[in-house]
Amino acid sequence: MVTKKPTTIKDVAKQAGVSISTVSRVINDSKPVTNEVKQRVLDVIKETGYVPNPLARSLVTRKSNLIGVIVPEVTDTFSAEVLNGIEEISKMYNYDILLANTYSERDLEIKSIDLLKTKQVEGMVVICWDIDQELVDIIEKSGIPAVYISKTNRDFDIYNVATKNEPAARDMTNFLIEKGHKKISLMRTNYQISNLSDSRLNGYKKALEENNIPYDESIVKACGTTYADGYMAAKELLSSNNILDAIFATSDEAAIGAINACFDMGYSVPDDISVAGFNDVEFAKMYRPKLTTVSQPLFDIGAVALRMIIKIIRGEEIDEKKVKLPYRIIDRESVSDRNNK
Amino acid sequence: MVTKKPTTIKDVAKQAGVSISTVSRVINDSKPVTNEVKQRVLDVIKETGYVPNPLARSLVTRKSNLIGVIVPEVTDTFSAEVLNGIEEISKMYNYDILLANTYSERDLEIKSIDLLKTKQVEGMVVICWDIDQELVDIIEKSGIPAVYISKTNRDFDIYNVATKNEPAARDMTNFLIEKGHKKISLMRTNYQISNLSDSRLNGYKKALEENNIPYDESIVKACGTTYADGYMAAKELLSSNNILDAIFATSDEAAIGAINACFDMGYSVPDDISVAGFNDVEFAKMYRPKLTTVSQPLFDIGAVALRMIIKIIRGEEIDEKKVKLPYRIIDRESVSDRNNK
DNA sequence: GTGAAAGCGCTAACAG
DNA sequence: CTGTTAGCGCTTTCAC
Numbered sequence: 055m056v057t058k059k060p061t062t063i064k065d066v067a068k069q070a071g072v073s074i075s076t077v078s079r080v081i082n083d084s085k086p087v088t089n090e091v092k093q094r095v096l097d098v099i100k101e102t103g104y105v106p107n108p109l110a111r112s113l114v115t116r117k118s119n120l121i122g123v124i125v126p127e128v129t130d131t132f133s134a135e136v137l138n139g140i141e142e143i144s145k146m147y148n149y150d151i152l153l154a155n156t157y158s159e160r161d162l163e164i165k166s167i168d169l170l171k172t173k174q175v176e177g178m179v180v181i182c183w184d185i186d187q188e189l190v191d192i193i194e195k196s197g198i199p200a201v202y203i204s205k206t207n208r209d210f211d212i213y214n215v216a217t218k219n220e221p222a223a224r225d226m227t228n229f230l231i232e233k234g235h236k237k238i239s240l241m242r243t244n245y246q247i248s249n250l251s252d253s254r255l256n257g258y259k260k261a262l263e264e265n266n267i268p269y270d271e272s273i274v275k276a277c278g279t280t281y282a283d284g285y286m287a288a289k290e291l292l293s294s295n296n297i298l299d300a301i302f303a304t305s306d307e308a309a310i311g312a313i314n315a316c317f318d319m320g321y322s323v324p325d326d327i328s329v330a331g332f333n334d335v336e337f338a339k340m341y342r343p344k345l346t347t348v349s350q351p352l353f354d355i356g357a358v359a360l361r362m363i364i365k366i367i368r369g370e371e372i373d374e375k376k377v378k379l380p381y382r383i384i385d386r387e388s389v390s391d392r393n394n395k
Numbered sequence: 396m397v398t399k400k401p402t403t404i405k406d407v408a409k410q411a412g413v414s415i416s417t418v419s420r421v422i423n424d425s426k427p428v429t430n431e432v433k434q435r436v437l438d439v440i441k442e443t444g445y446v447p448n449p450l451a452r453s454l455v456t457r458k459s460n461l462i463g464v465i466v467p468e469v470t471d472t473f474s475a476e477v478l479n480g481i482e483e484i485s486k487m488y489n490y491d492i493l494l495a496n497t498y499s500e501r502d503l504e505i506k507s508i509d510l511l512k513t514k515q516v517e518g519m520v521v522i523c524w525d526i527d528q529e530l531v532d533i534i535e536k537s538g539i540p541a542v543y544i545s546k547t548n549r550d551f552d553i554y555n556v557a558t559k560n561e562p563a564a565r566d567m568t569n570f571l572i573e574k575g576h577k578k579i580s581l582m583r584t585n586y587q588i589s590n591l592s593d594s595r596l597n598g599y600k601k602a603l604e605e606n607n608i609p610y611d612e613s614i615v616k617a618c619g620t621t622y623a624d625g626y627m628a629a630k631e632l633l634s635s636n637n638i639l640d641a642i643f644a645t646s647d648e649a650a651i652g653a654i655n656a657c658f659d660m661g662y663s664v665p666d667d668i669s670v671a672g673f674n675d676v677e678f679a680k681m682y683r684p685k686l687t688t689v690s691q692p693l694f695d696i697g698a699v700a701l702r703m704i705i706k707i708i709r710g711e712e713i714d715e716k717k718v719k720l721p722y723r724i725i726d727r728e729s730v731s732d733r734n735n736k
Numbered sequence: 737g738t739g740a741a742a743g744c745g746c747t748a749a750c751a752g
Numbered sequence: 753c754t755g756t757t758a759g760c761g762c763t764t765t766c767a768c
Contacts, residue, residue, distance in 0.1 A: 062761055073739045078763060085764095088737060105513055109459070110761035113450045114744045123494075128482070129475040129677065137469045141496045150514055153464075153492045155482045172446055173491060281681050310681050317683060336470065337678055340622050340651050342658060403745055414755045419747060426748095427753065451745030455760045 061104040070098040081106055112174065121149045121363060122170030122178035122198070126158045131335045132305075132352060133181050136203055139356025140179060147364055149176075158183060164192060171196050177363035179203060179356075183243075183279070185210060199366040201359045205243065205279060205305070213366070214376045215359045217350040222381040223257030226302060226330055226348050229383055231265050234392030235299035235328055237273065238262075241287050241312065243304045244276035254332075258302070272296070279304055284311025292319050298327055300389065306331035306338045306347055313343070313388065324390035334384055343387035351379050402445040411439040422447055453515065462490045462704060463511035463519035463539070467499045472676045473646075473693060474522050477544055480697025481520060488705055490517075499524060505533060512537050518704035520544060520697075524584075524620070526551060540707040542700045546584065546620060546646070554707070555717045556700045558691040563722040564598030567643060567671055567689050570724050572606050575733030576640035576669055578614065579603075582628050582653065584645045585617035595673075599643070613637070620645055625652025633660050639668055641730065647672035647679045647688055654684075654729065665731035675725055684728035692720050 063081075067074040072091060079085045080095045087095075098104070112118045121144050125133040137153075144151050152175055154166035163182070170178055177199040182189065185202060190210050193200045201213040223240075230238050240258045255274070262269050273296055277287035284303055288311065291298065301316075303309035309331030313323045321327050323343060331338060334349030358377055365372055404422075408415040413432060420426045421436045428436075439445070453459045462485055466474040478494075485492050493516055495507035504523070511519055518540040523530065526543060531551050534541050542554040564581075571579050581599045596615070603610050614637055618628035625644055629652065632639065642657075644650035650672030654664045662668050664684060672679060675690030699718055706713055 063763095064761080074762080075740080075764080076738060079738085082763080086737065091737085107454075107515075107761050108513055109450055109454045109515060110744090111763075112744095113448075113454055113746090113761080114763045116744080118450070128469060128478045129472070131470070134470040134475050138496065141469070141494065145495075150510065151494045153482065153494045154486075155479065169491065172449055174448075174450060307681070314681070314683060337681075340648070340655070340678075341682065342655060405745080415746080416748085416756080417754060420754085423747080429753065432754085448745050451760085452747075453760095454745080454762090455747045457760080 060107075061102045063104075063106065066095065066098050066102060066104050069102070070095045116174070118174040118176055119149050120152050120173060120175045121360065122152045122154065122166075122173070122175035123181070124154050124156055124163065124166050124170070124178060125181045126183060127155055128153070131307075131337065132205065132333060135335075135352035136181060136356035136359075139353035139358075140360045141356075142353075143357045143360040143364075147360075149360075149364075156182070160189075163189060167192060167196055167198075171198060176367050177201075179359045179363060185212075199363060201362045201366075203355060203359055212375070213362055213372070215355050215362065216376070216378060217348075217355070217381045218378045219253035220257040220260075222332075222348050222350075223254035223302075224261045225257075225381075225383055226332075227258045227261030228264070229385070230300045230302060230328065230330060230389065231261060231267070233328070233389055235389075236267060237270075237297060237299045238267075239273040239275065239291055239296070239298050239301045241275050241277045241284065241291075241301060241303045241308055244278055254304070273298065277304065277308060279308055281307045281311040284308025285315045286311075288312035288315035289319065292316070292321070299392070300328040300330065302330045302332075304332055306333045306335040306345055309345055309347065309388070310337075310341055313341075313345075324388050328389040330389055334382075338384075339386065346386045346389040347384050349382045349384050351381075354379055401448075402443040404445075404447065407436065407439050407443060407445050410443070411436045457515070459515040459517055460490050461493050461514060461516045462701065463493045463495065463507075463514070463516035464522070465495050465497055465504065465507050465511070465519060466522045467524060468496055469494070472648075472678065473546065473674060476676075476693035477522060477697035477700075480694035480699075481701045482697075483694075484698045484701040484705075488701075490701075490705075497523070501530075504530060508533060508537055508539075512539060517708050518542075520700045520704060526553075540704060542703045542707075544696060544700055553716070554703055554713070556696050556703065557717070557719060558696070558722045559719045560594035561598040561601075563673075563689050563691075564595035564643075565602045566598075566722075566724055567673075568599045568602030569605070570726070571641045571643060571669065571671060571730065572602065572608070574669070574730055576730075577608060578611075578638060578640040579608075580614040580616065580632055580637070580639050580642045582616050582618045582625065582632075582642060582644045582649055585619055595645070614639065618645065618649060620649055622648045622652040625649025626656045627652070629653035629656035630660065633657070633662070640733070641669040641671065643671045645673055647674045647676040647686055650686055650688065650729070651678075651682055654682075654686075665729050669730040671730055675723075679725075680727065687727045687730040688725050690723045690725045692722075695720055 063074050063077050067077045079087050080092050156162040179201045181203045275287050277283045301312050313329050316323050316327050331345050331347035334347045338345035338347050404415050404418050408418045420428050421433050497503040520542045522544045616628050618624045642653050654670045657664050657668050672686050672688035675688045679686035679688050
């Protein structure tokens with residue numbers, strides 16, 4: 055357990071009979087060095103197992119090789135899968151990940167950003183359900199390049215990677231309609247800031263329109279994304295004697311909550327009511343009935359976000375500030391086909 | 396987006412009309428400073444928004460204020476909840492978390508440990524399903540204080556925090572027996588290294604013994620902890636015409652896999668077969684039937700592990716190298732009571 | 737091509 | 753109590 059002093063650049067220099075600047079040159083490949091000398095240094099490095107001290111290096115270069123990741127909560131499946139993608143790519147580029155939970159609390163978000171800034175992260179990816187101008191300003195002011203990931207889409211002028219939410223919602227709604235459902239409730243996220251478009255709601259409306267189904271505000275419900283949110287929302291929906299054909303929920307967790315609410319109120323899913331989710335979380339296929347949902351490439355979202363950050367850090371050109379990744383409708387068991395009835 | 400040069404200790408010193416050492420003293424509260432001077436420095440600090448550069452600080456103190464966390468995969472619910480606990484406490488102690496995924500691959504584990512070492516983490520918590528002597532040696536050799544967390548218990552001489560696995564398994568088995576089940580299959584983890592005791596198996600055996608139920612090796616099955624593992628194992632179990640009263644699975648995911656396997660083979664759970672899990676993952680209460688399981692204080696496991704690390708780092712005395720946290724049998728819906736039949 | 741020297745921002749003796 | 757000074761380990765001019 056004794057942390058004996060590690061080899062430094064000095065040791066290597068001495069042992070190789072060169073100056074420390076030469077050693078620095080070979081490890082960074084920054085200036086030409088005679089092959090012979092280079093080899094000698096390399097040998098000593100291998101022999102001693104020398105590893106440059108990143109702290110010292112960062113101190114002078116002002117590069118930390120650290121990426122900060124701000125998540126609401128690692129236990130959130132969405133975040134976790136995105137984080138996986140981030141982690142994978144960061145490793146490729148030799149960046150380390152500094153993690154901070156915010157529990158979606160503003161003060162913790164601020165604290166985390168401060169912390170990351172202090173630690174000199176070169177960039178950060180911010181996963182946050184409810185992006186608002188205040189947050190954007192804070193991050194902007196920190197001067198750290200940031201890419202945002204959110205369950206919902208927002209119109210801020212920020213780097214952002216997300217799924218094509220509007221067409222996704224539209225496709226799923228259309229899918230539901232095709233399967234013979236008419237009274238389709240949308241449980242949309244309640245992360246709602248006035249004057250901002252909600253792409254999923256728009257997609258839903260478009261599909262309705264295309265099929266000449268009147269938009270009924272009483273069955274679109276603002277609700278969170280958790281299991282409990284979905285359960286509550288569905289219960290309310292169902293008990294205000296609405297007769298529903300289907301529920302399209304804002305997340306898989308909420309969808310499952312909704313299904314259980316249906317069960318508890320004596321409805322069978324999908325025979326009486328169909329339910330569709332969003333995200334295709336790991337759990338969606340474990341539940342019975344297996345959840346019909348729209349799958350987002352969560353891992354890829356993280357991966358793409360990290361690639362963006364790297365580009366920004368390197369000052370490379372970014373084609374578009376907002377990248378949209380494709381989605382897929384995953385037809386499993388929680389939506390019935392009413393056409394054959 | 397311009398990262399303008401931040402205030403340094405020098406700036407503060409100059410502006411306050413003192414030497415940098417005095418500034419250092421007040422920010423670290425390391426040596427007495429006249430109140431008047433102190434106040435002046437504090438004022439300047441507040442005014443300039445000066446934040447000490449942790450890199451420079453770490454370079455000289457050799458303290459990074461970084462804790463490395465090695466997890467198989469953040470998407471794993473067990474790991475994620477433990478990570479939450481770790482994160483929470485680390486924040487309290489002003490430590491940051493450096494995260495590394497290993498996907499349970501040895502070379503990635505090694506690489507991650509190297510990386511963490513390079514980044515000068517002061518300690519690390521290693522979540523690893525299958526601890527073996529090689530890994531322990533590697534970590535030992537790295538000289539970094541480490542606390543291990545594993546789904547299973549091992550007899551290595553390491554810092555470790557876990558649940559009381561043996562009594563937990565025994566209690567659950569007894570619970571099952573009390574509910575009138577006799578033919579109880581144990582799906583145990585297959586992370587198996589010869590000559591090491593499996594505490595859960597022992598607990599299971601003890602309960603059987605106490606109730607004069609003969610141990611039947613044909614219905615204890617080695618299986619992993621994933622949904623797929625559980626599904627497969629249960630299918631095999633059921634198709635080799637065993638008549639089972641209950642299945643006690645090694646994880647909630649595996650338990651749910653088992654339940655679905657039962658469904659798919661025409662058995663009803665819990666009416667035909669009862670199923671119990673382990674962990675009480677978030678999802679356990681979302682599934683229907685709600686999973687009867689043993690709950691481990693995952694968050695606390697992480698929290699305690701981090702506290703241990705801090706103690707080790709500070710050279711404080713540790714009462715016991717292995718701490719065992721309590722568990723609870725959570726009786727929900729997936730186990731029936733056969734006594735009233 | 738290579739070395740000497742300055743300095744990144746900070747802490748920690750060492751004097752006074 | 754406070755200032756001066758010497759590094760921590762490394763990169764980077766600037767000479768040679």
